[in-house]
Amino acid sequence: MFLFRLRSSRVFSLAVTMVVYAVLILNKAGGLIYQRDFNPGLQKLSSNDYLILAGTFHGVHAITSQISPTNETSSSGLEVLESENFVMRCFQTLTGTKFLIFAEPRQQNLDVVVRRVYELYADYVMKNPFYQIEMPIRSEGFDRHLTSYIKPHQ
Amino acid sequence: MSSTSRARLGEEVWKLRTDKINAELVTLTYGSVVAQLCKDLDGDYAEVNKQLDKMGYNIGLRLIEDFLAKSNMQQKCANFRDTADVISKVGFKMFLNITPTIVNWSSDNKQFSLLFDENPLADFVELPDDGKAQSDLWYSNMLCGVIRGALEMVQMSVDAHFVSDVLRGNDTTEMRINLIRYIEDEMPQDDE
Amino acid sequence: MAGSSTSYYFVIIGTKDNPLYEAEFGSFKQGGDGIPKFREEQRHMNQFIAHSSLDCIEDQQWASKEMYLKTVDKFNNTWVSCFLTGGNIKFLLVHDTRSDEPIRQFFADVYDLYCKTLMNPFYEVNMAIRSQTFDQKIKAAAKKYL
Structure with a gap:
């Protein structure tokens, strides 16, 4: 378990933990456009495996958005997946892009994390005029800011 | 979400979550883009309009995120009327700090107009006097492209164009937006 | 030369000594009717007087830190006042009575209008100013101060 103390000007006696294992971003068609591991804790996969994982998840998400165990007429699709080793949160934007955050099982405030990742994506990826939409993300600025957000002291 | 809460959201995002830039810089930058296009395309204002729309489209694709x-x-949004409200009260407010009025709904609720009582892109502008600009050039055409691109990313295919412009001597600046269709992908979100 | 009412000849000169805009006004003060009363020869002379004062302006422009150079030249009974912008554009006023403060205020207004003209993306420096709005506003400023 890793503990990070967030430096701030306010007096905080508690340590704030944020252990995110990995971030994946899928485009509208289900293709993987970004994958990054931040902390150890997940099994390392080959890049091909990640692509398959992304595609599979995209299909599963599609199915789950059409069926629902309750009588709701509209379903948002799979949002949270919990297991004993990790918790995964999926956020689908209104434009069809999916953000998958893998974190340690008792991680809280994952929706805040997801929102911040979306903001960083909107800033450093989308605002770069040379970035081709739906293509893999190769942005140094995005990487840098994402890393300093998720792992503030490394 | 009600209309007033949208107005409040727009105001709040503008005040707190947006970095501001000097208005003259925006006006001059946009102005030099249009002026350069007019020069490069030799006064073919129809082509200038098209290029401005294309640039706006690329901006819209990214701006929506x-x-x-x-x-x-x-x-x-539940329906197109909601979309119009969001565009006017949150979208335009966030990016240009203006709230155009929504008027002229068609009977099938698929077309509406935005009335701009102020347009920061066109401050201090006077169209050139060569006889064609006044009748052919839509100076703020980039805005039409922005709306078209942004709505396409959220599954709406629309057509946006100006019908009048104070720079041309008309009384109002009015943009007409017309919903062509909702873009359904292979997995429709609702169970129709 | 006109009788009791004064007349003014105003010209904006670009960086290449080319005129960009010119106008004539008569004074509205003291019952004046605003119509310039220049005799025909005087009108041609005005242009020459303005042109020849450009040399004096060049001499004086580096001596002062102000944009308003006040009266730069005198020819017989006519005075030439000048306002020099940072971009080397000269606003010249040819007049036959001395008056400092109203002319300064007039030039301040003209400068404001000129800056707005520059903001128009279709206007380039040293282009003639043909805008009707500009013309109307200059005449309104003249009416206000001169």
């Missing part, structure tokens, strides 16, 4: 991220909108 910034819009959604900053305004925290999670639910889709």
Whole structure:
């Protein structure tokens, strides 16, 4: 378990933990456009495996958005997946892009994390005029800011 | 989400979550883009309009993510009237600090007009006197492209064009937006 | 030369000594009717007087830190006042009575209008100013101060 103390000007006696294992971003068609591991804790996969994982998840998400165990007429699709080793949160934007955050099982405030990742994506990826939409993300600025957000002291 | 809460959201995002830039810089930058296009395309104002629309389209494709991220909108709009309201009260407010009025709804609720009582892109501009600009050039045409691109990313295919412009001597600046169709992908979100 | 009412000849000169805009006004003060009363020869002379004062302006422009150079030249009974912008554009006023403060205020207004003209993306420096709005506003400023 890793503990990070967030430096701030306010007096905080508690340590704030944020252990995110990995971030994946899928485009509208289900293709993987970004994958990054931040902390150890997940099994390392080959890049091909990640692509398959992304595609599979995209299909599963599609199915789950059409069926629902309750009588709701509209379903948002799979949002949270919990297991004993990790918790995964999926956020689908209104434009069809999916953000998958893998974190340690008792991680809280994952929706805040997801929102911040979306903001960083909107800033450093989308605002770069040379970035081709739906293509893999190769942005140094995005990487840098994402890393300093998720792992503030490394 | 009610109309007043949208207005409040727009105001709040503009005040707190947007970096500001000097207005003259925006006006002069946009102005030099249009002026250079007019020069490069030799006064073919129809082509200038098309290029401005294309540039706006590219901006719109990217702007929509910034819009959604900053305004925290999670639910889709229930109908096109809601979309119009969001565009006017949150979208334009966030990016240009203006709130154009929504008028002239068609009977099938698929077309509406935005009335601009102020247009920061066109401050201090006077169209050239060569006889063609006044009748052919839509100076703020980039805005039409922005709306078209942004709405396409949220599954709406629309057509946006100006019908009048104070720079041309008309009384009002009016943009007409017309919903062509909702773009359904292979997995429709609702169970129709 | 006109009788009791004064007349003014105003010209904006670009960086290449080319005129960009010119106008004539008569004074509205003291019952004046605003119509310039220049005799025909005087009108041609005005242009020459303005042109020849450009040399004096060049001499004086580096001596002062102000944009308003006040009266730069005198020819017989006519005075030439000048306002020099940072971009080397000269606003010249040819007049036959001395008056400092109203002319300064007039030039301040003209400068404001000129800056707005520059903001128009279709206007380039040293282009003639043909805008009707500009013309109307200059005449309104003249009416207000001169």
